[in-house]
Structures are given as C-alpha cells and as structure tokens.
Amino acid sequence: MxxxxxxxxxxxxxxxxxxxxxxxxxxxxxxxxxxxxxxxxxxxxxxxxxxxxxxxxxxxxxxxxxxxxxxxxxxxxxxxxxxxxxxxxxxxxxxxxxxxxxxxxxxxxxxxxxxxxxxxxxxxxxxxxxxxxxxxxxxxxxxxxxxxxxxxxxxxxxxxxxxxxxxxxxxxxxxxxxxxxxxxxxIYEGNRSSEIVKTFKRDLELHFRDLVSGKTEHPLRVQDYAEKQSLHVNYLSSVISNKTGKPISAWISERTMTEAKVLLQNTGLSIKEISNRLSFLETSHFSNYFKRHASISPVSYRKQQIK
Structure with a gap:
C-alpha cells in the first residue's frame, strides 16, 4: 500500500x-x-x-x-x-x-x-x-x-x-x-513493536498520574522511558515515531497539555500550583510552554472555560 x-x-x-x-x-x-x-x-x-x-x-x-x-x-x-x-x-x-x-x-x-x-x-x-x-x-x-x-x-x-x-x-x-x-x-496484543508502543503509552499515563497526584515531582525524560523497557533510547524513539507518526517529544508535550487543561478547570488551584504539579521550575516557564502549544495563556484559557 x-x-x-x-x-x-x-x-x-x-x-x-x-x-x-x-x-x-x-x-x-x-x-x-x-x-x-x-x-x-x-x-x-x-x-x-x-x-x-x-x-x-x-x-x-x-x-x-x-x-x-x-x-x-x-x-x-x-x-x-x-x-x-x-x-x-x-x-x-x-x-x-x-x-x-x-x-x-x-x-x-x-x-x-x-x-x-x-x-x-x-x-x-x-x-x-x-x-x-x-x-x-x-x-x-x-x-x-x-x-x-x-x-x-x-x-x-x-x-x-x-x-x-x-x-x-x-x-x-x-x-x-x-x-x-x-x-x-x-499488553498482550500485537507484535513486539505494538507492545513497545502500548507499554510506552501505559508508562506515560502512570507517570502523569503520579505527577498530578503529587507522588513524584520529577518529569521523565525519553531516556527514562527507554530504560523502563530495557531499550536503547534511539530504538524506542524510532519505534514510537514509525508506529504512531509522532516523536516521543510530541506524545509527552501533548500529554502535558492535556493535564494542564484539566487542572486549569479546577479554579481552586493557582497557576503556580499547577505549574509545580507538572514539574515546571518556574511559573513563567509553564505559562510560556502552555502559550506556545495552545496559542493562549493559562489565565486566558481558564477564563474561557469558566464563563
């Protein structure tokens, strides 16, 4: 094809x-x-x-x-x-x-x-x-x-x-x-590449759950996801990119934005608290990151959602 x-x-x-x-x-x-x-x-x-x-x-x-x-x-x-x-x-x-x-x-x-x-x-x-x-x-x-x-x-x-x-x-x-x-x-469905992709998705989901719940404060790097499956980082990156059409960095950034948008629905959390939960060192870093990916600031996004 x-x-x-x-x-x-x-x-x-x-x-x-x-x-x-x-x-x-x-x-x-x-x-x-x-x-x-x-x-x-x-x-x-x-x-x-x-x-x-x-x-x-x-x-x-x-x-x-x-x-x-x-x-x-x-x-x-x-x-x-x-x-x-x-x-x-x-x-x-x-x-x-x-x-x-x-x-x-x-x-x-x-x-x-x-x-x-x-x-x-x-x-x-x-x-x-x-x-x-x-x-x-x-x-x-x-x-x-x-x-x-x-x-x-x-x-x-x-x-x-x-x-x-x-x-x-x-x-x-x-x-x-x-x-x-x-x-x-x-986890048991599909060939080896499919298992690698699904395990990565599962690891990504579990890690962000731990981040949001406060069980961990440290973001995982691509190297960390590779080590979880005992794979070379280049091999993991290649499999994810070839099978899904997106690099690992895109999966991580999209997952970060998903959690950020969900957290911004909670008006009881300040922007600084959300920034901390997602492991940004500075609130300004989080704001710039969010605006770069969503073309809108976290504050403006929150205002749109709670009208």
Missing amino acids: AKKDVRVKDLYELYQTMGLPLDHVDPSSGFTIHYLQQTFKNLPYTSISFRPNYFSFLFIKDAFGKYTIDDKKFEVAPRTVYFTNPGNYRIFEWYRITDTCLITFDESFLKEYVHGKVYDHFSFLLTETVEPRTLSMEQFHQIEQLYRLIHKEQLGNSLYQNRIIGSLMVALLLKIKAYFFQDYNP
Whole structure:
C-alpha cells in the first residue's frame, strides 16, 4: 500500500483536506458525532491515506465498504463496530451507506468529561489495531440507542452538553467493553513493536498520574522511558515515531497539555500550583510552554472555560 504521511489533528481537518462538507463537524470541542450518509453523497468514495490524532468509533447499521489500518484491510458490513485510536495510517472506502454513525474524540475530552483515569476502566483504548466486531441485532440495538441519545444531545444547546455527553459515553464504553473486551489486556496484543508502543503509552499515563497526584515531582525524560523497557533510547524513539507518526517529544508535550487543561478547570488551584504539579521550575516557564502549544495563556484559557 502506498502511504502518504498526511497527519490530521481532528475530523474537521480531515474533511477539510478531502474537500468534504463540514456542516456536521464541530472543530472546537474535541468531540464529534454525525451520520456518514449526510456527508458522503457521491459513492463510491475512497479517502486519502492519513494518520489521525483522535479516537474513533464507527457504528455501521447498514453500509458496505472497506477500512484499511496500516497493512490490514477489513470488510465493512451491517451491524459491525470499528474502533481506532490515534497514530496508525488508514484509508476508508465506501460503496454504499444507508445508516452509519461516526464518533470521534480526543484525549482531552476523555480526561475532562468521561473519566480522569479513563484508561484504568477502558484499557482497550490503548490498543493500536482492533478487528471490527459484528454484533447480534439486540446488541447493536442497545448501542444504537446510546449513540442516538449522544447525537441528540450534541444537536442541543444545554449548558452541560459536554458533561451529559461524557456520561453517555461512559455507558457506551461500558457496553462496548462488555461485548468486545471483557478479557482484553492491551499488553498482550500485537507484535513486539505494538507492545513497545502500548507499554510506552501505559508508562506515560502512570507517570502523569503520579505527577498530578503529587507522588513524584520529577518529569521523565525519553531516556527514562527507554530504560523502563530495557531499550536503547534511539530504538524506542524510532519505534514510537514509525508506529504512531509522532516523536516521543510530541506524545509527552501533548500529554502535558492535556493535564494542564484539566487542572486549569479546577479554579481552586493557582497557576503556580499547577505549574509545580507538572514539574515546571518556574511559573513563567509553564505559562510560556502552555502559550506556545495552545496559542493562549493559562489565565486566558481558564477564563474561557469558566464563563
């Protein structure tokens, strides 16, 4: 498969790149839900090859096509559910779409509105490639009820829209876990490179949890993550970059920003306290870092969130 390294931060950017309608995609919240039959009017359709920086669930009630993740190709058929996480190359092909729902979300949305320790409860979110599952009619109906409620909420204007959606996402993830992943352990899935990637993601998650909770005050370097797996730092860097399309430094900085944004929601914490929790030596260093990555100061971001 010929691969072009097209990276997209969200679904809005992907659709914009492919010249697709943007009417049903919200570029601002870190969460989208829409029905693909509203977007893909001219079929058949084949997407560009791309790497997304977001999670996605595809609920296919009635459609046919193909979905390619890296070098694995899966048939799309009615009552199947797809899950993909950030990093892998993918291409989708649609031949017919009658009723199909797509949900996408980023890590910040998960942390802020689903659960602060979401990977403890839903470890399957750490995997790289999950084969699609075909559900019974009753199973698919139960999941359909949930995603239709989520879609209805997304179309509304509730003051607590994201929190309501987050609660419904918990129910949806629990159903998916029950149907797909009751005994799933991401550490034992996939080849050696996949295990290295998943272990790195787990180590990253645990370390930032310790930072935020005050169990440690020392940030980990790339060398430290390599030593945890008894790997040479260059080899770890190469595997992470090749498998996910992002260098380790990008994973660490994105994880730092996710935690910073979550902590800034807590008005009981000062900017200095948040800076300390994330192991910045000076508050000014944290402010400059945050502004460089978010194009807005921590103070301004906090004001936006608590309007």
